[in-house]
Amino acid sequence: MPKNKERELIDILINLEPAIKKAGILALKMQKNITVSKKLNTGIYGVDIVTEADLKVQEMILSEFAKTELNQCRMAAEENTPSINKFKNKNGFILCLDPIDGTVFYSSKKKFFSIIVSLINKKDILYTYNYFPALKWGYRILGDNVKNFGKLPKLPTKIKNTSKIIVHWFRDSKEIDFNTFLKLTNKGYTFSTMRDVTDYSGACTLFYLNKVAGFFTTNPNLYDGLVGLHYAKAKKFKIISTIDMSKSPKHGPRGFYYPGWYIVLRK
Numbered sequence: 001m002p003k004n005k006e007r008e009l010i011d012i013l014i015n016l017e018p019a020i021k022k023a024g025i026l027a028l029k030m031q032k033n034i035t036v037s038k039k040l041n042t043g044i045y046g047v048d049i050v051t052e053a054d055l056k057v058q059e060m061i062l063s064e065f066a067k068t069e070l071n072q073c074r075m076a077a078e079e080n081t082p083s084i085n086k087f088k089n090k091n092g093f094i095l096c097l098d099p100i101d102g103t104v105f106y107s108s109k110k111k112f113f114s115i116i117v118s119l120i121n122k123k124d125i126l127y128t129y130n131y132f133p134a135l136k137w138g139y140r141i142l143g144d145n146v147k148n149f150g151k152l153p154k155l156p157t158k159i160k161n162t163s164k165i166i167v168h169w170f171r172d173s174k175e176i177d178f179n180t181f182l183k184l185t186n187k188g189y190t191f192s193t194m195r196d197v198t199d200y201s202g203a204c205t206l207f208y209l210n211k212v213a214g215f216f217t218t219n220p221n222l223y224d225g226l227v228g229l230h231y232a233k234a235k236k237f238k239i240i241s242t243i244d245m246s247k248s249p250k251h252g253p254r255g256f257y258y259p260g261w262y263i264v265l266r267k
Helices: 003-015 018-031 052-065 082-086 102-109 179-185 203-208 225-233
Strands: 034-039 049-051 074-077 094-101 113-118 127-130 137-142 144-150 165-168 190-193 215-219 237-243 250-254 255-257 261-265
Touching: 003 018, 003 113, 003 127, 018 052, 018 113, 018 127, 049 052, 049 102, 049 179, 052 074, 052 082, 052 113, 094 102, 113 225, 127 179, 137 215, 137 225, 144 225, 165 203, 203 215, 203 225, 215 225, 225 237, 225 250, 225 261
Parallel strands: 074 094, 165 190, 165 215
Antiparallel strands: 034 049, 094 113, 113 127, 127 137, 137 144, 215 261, 237 261, 250 255
């Protein structure tokens, strides 16, 4: 795919960032009187739930995206809403959307929920925009540049010394090959769930805000699972991964995902 097409799509996304923020205002308004429904049966509460805001915010964003050349992309969105059908899967790019990442925090009236938009080609993640409406903070990852918008938020942790913690949400560190696990644990790293570290945010946000040493996930969904990987690539952090993005993503109960796992470390 020509580089100028990549640049064209990225420019469109940057120009649409105000529309994403506007959708964030809608999410904030709806958070005051939100109700929770069940959409899956994985047994993991934060994965299984959905709110009316997830659906309305997604439709609001997709309706704006569909008016542009982005409608030629393949769409990988968390929720199954009508506007997904407006995207034609003709240009070799995948456009990804999580309308409310952190629904478990959103539904409990907490602030660390976000809207994630990203663009992927057949080799890599080209663009990520992660906006936290309640915090009026977000960031854009583009190439080797990470740009923050707004003031970095404070994020309390339960553990004082997190300098050797590799955090994850609910993954099993046994899915890593034994030699990698042994090397990391011999260096003093430990694997902890985000609930062990904080009650306020997701695991990747802990890593982004420099609260932990690393972040780990398996079979990452396209709409929310690649932010840590993109951030680590931009910052040239250490990456250990079995994911091959040159292969087509698979589709499972939770949507499109890349088989495998990755660990990102600051050192």
